[in-house]
Structures are given as C-alpha cells and as structure tokens.
Amino acid sequence: MFEIIKSGGWMMWPLMICSIGAMGIVAERFWTLQRKKIMPQDLVLQVWKLHRENRIDEMTLRRLKTSSPLGSIIAAGIANSAHGREMMKESIEDVGRQVTHDLERFLDALGTIAEISPLLGLLGTVFGMIEIFSELLQHGAGDPTVLAGGISVALITTATGLTVAIPSLVFHRYFLRRVDEFVINMEMEALRLIEMMHGEREAVL
Template sequence: MFEIIKSGGWMMLPIVLCSIGAMGIIAERFWSLRRKKIIPPELVAQVWRLSREKKLDDATLRQLRNSSPLGCILAAGLANSHHGRKFMKECIEETGRRVVHDLERFLNTLGTIAAVSPLLGLLGTVFGMIDIFASLLQHGAGNPAVLAGGISVALITTASGLTVAIPSLVFHRYFERLVDEYVVTMEEEALKLVDMLHEDRTS
C-alpha cells in the first residue's frame, strides 16, 4: 500500500489527508448522531410528568437543556411557556435552528472532501501525464513497457481520489438525511408537548 501511495507522487499527500479527515468526520458523526443521544426515548413523557407535578424549576430546566438536543428544544419552550402558545412555539423554532446547526457540524467539510478529492486525483494524473510526455520528448518511445508503467502510475491519483470521494459522498448524504429525520421528529415531539401543556391549562 505504501508503495502505491509513494508511486502516485506528491499529489497523493493531500488525497491521503482528505481520507484521514473524512474517516475522522464519519466516525465522529456516527458517535454524535446516535438516536438515543439526540432524541432520548420517553423524554416528552418525563417532562410532561414533571410539569404535572410542578417540578420544572430552573435547575431541572438547566439539566434538561444540557441533556440532549431534544431536551434543549423542550427546555426553551418550557422556559417561555407562561408567555403563551405562540411565543413558546417561536422560542422552540429559534432554538431548533441552533440545534440543527450543531447537528450538521462537519458535514460541510465532508461534502467538500467528497467534491475536491476526485479533482485532486485528476490533477495528479494530469501532472503525471505531463511528466510522461516530457520524458517521451527527451528519450523517445522506444520502450512501450516504460510508457505503460508511467501511465499506470499517473492514474493512481485518480483512483485514489475516487476511492476517497465515493464513501465521503455516500456518508455525507446519509448524515444529511439522518439530520433531516431528527429535525422532523424533534419538531413533532416539541409540538406535542406544547399541545399537552396548553390543553391541560385550558381544561
């Protein structure tokens, strides 16, 4: 493997760095975007129970806010529930935008790696072909094996760039879809809590 990387020339360095960055981001996002961490099960029911028991004090809201992204959204709504349903929903939406921004952390970088890696590979191949033709001008094409070997070396960067770009693109799309699903679910859960609180107050 090291020999292949070495034979690809200096353009392999940024491609290798892109692969390391992509693997790090993918591993981090898999860990950070676990469903039970983003949307803890039964959280809305627990909050509803605490609200009915009048136990939602500042300390409890602070703990809820720091517990999970969904908890942060619910805490924002609960902290402003006394201002009415409309203002409560506005606070939830504003906090939700900040939460989404956090959930999408590093995804832009991963998408950039997916777009740039094949271009780096192509650039490396172009440089390699330039070297091959420069060598042909100086020494001629007396040995086809040398020419074929030079072309194969030049194409290594293209293959490497695509090897990095394809999984990066796949995981970028996967994480974007996952975040979208989480956003819809959190919105539904937050609105459910809003409805429960205000129905209870009007009953």
C-alpha cells in the same frame, strides 16, 4: 500499500490526508448522532410527569436544556409558555435551527473532501502525464511498455481520489438526511408535549 502511495507521486499525500480526515469525521458523526443521545427515549414522558406534578422550575429547565438536543428544544418551549402558544412555537423553531447547526458539525468539511478529492486525483494524473510526455520528448518512445506503465502510475491518483470521494459523498448525504429527520422529529415531539400541557391534545405517550 506504501508502494502504491509512492508510485502515485506527491499528490497522493493530500489525498491520504483527505482520506484520514473523512474517516475521522464519519466515525465521530456515527458516535455523536446516536438516537439515544439526540432524542432520549423517555425524556418526553419524564417532562410530562414533572409538569403534572408541578415540579418544573428554573433548575429543572437548565438541566433539561443541557441534557440533550431534544431537551434543549423542549426547554425553550416551556421557558416561553407564559407568552402564548405562538411564541412558544417560534422559540422551538429558533432553538431547532441552532440544534441543526450543531448536529451538522464537520459535515461541511466532509462535503468539501468529497468535492475536492476527485479534483486532486485528476491534478495528480495531469502532473503525471506531463512528466511522462516530457520523458518521451527527451528519450523517445522506444519501449511502449514504459509508456503504458507510466500512464498506469499517473492514473493511480485519479483512482485514489474517486475512492476517497465516493464514500465521503455517500456519508455526507446520509448524515444530512439523518440530521433533518432528527430535527423534524424533535420539533414535533416538543410541540406535541406543549399541546398536551395546554390541554389541546390527549396525553398519550
């Protein structure tokens, strides 16, 4: 591995940094974007029980807000219950946008890595080809195997750039899709609970 990095030239080091950064972001997002952390399974049921027992107060709302992203969205709706259903819906959507921003943390960086890695690889190859042709101008092309070997070394950065970019792009799209699904489901759960609390929907949990 070290020999491959060494043969690829100095442009391999930025690519290695991109690779390490991408792996770190993917691991962190897998750890953070777990359904049990974003949407605790029994949270809606617990809030519904608290509402039926008339035990939702300011302290309960604060705990609910900090418990999870779903709790934050539900707390926003309940906190504005005195202002009517439309205001509650708007507050849920506002907090949903903030939650979306938080859940998409580091995804812009992952997308940037996916975009620039092939360009860095191509740039490394261009530098390598320039160096090869400079050598040819100075010493001639007496041995074709030297030229072929030089080209293969120059192409290492392109292959490395693509190797970094393809998984980064796949995981970037995957996590964006996962965040979108979480946000839509959380808003639906919050609205469903609000409607149940107002008697507009049967309390089937």
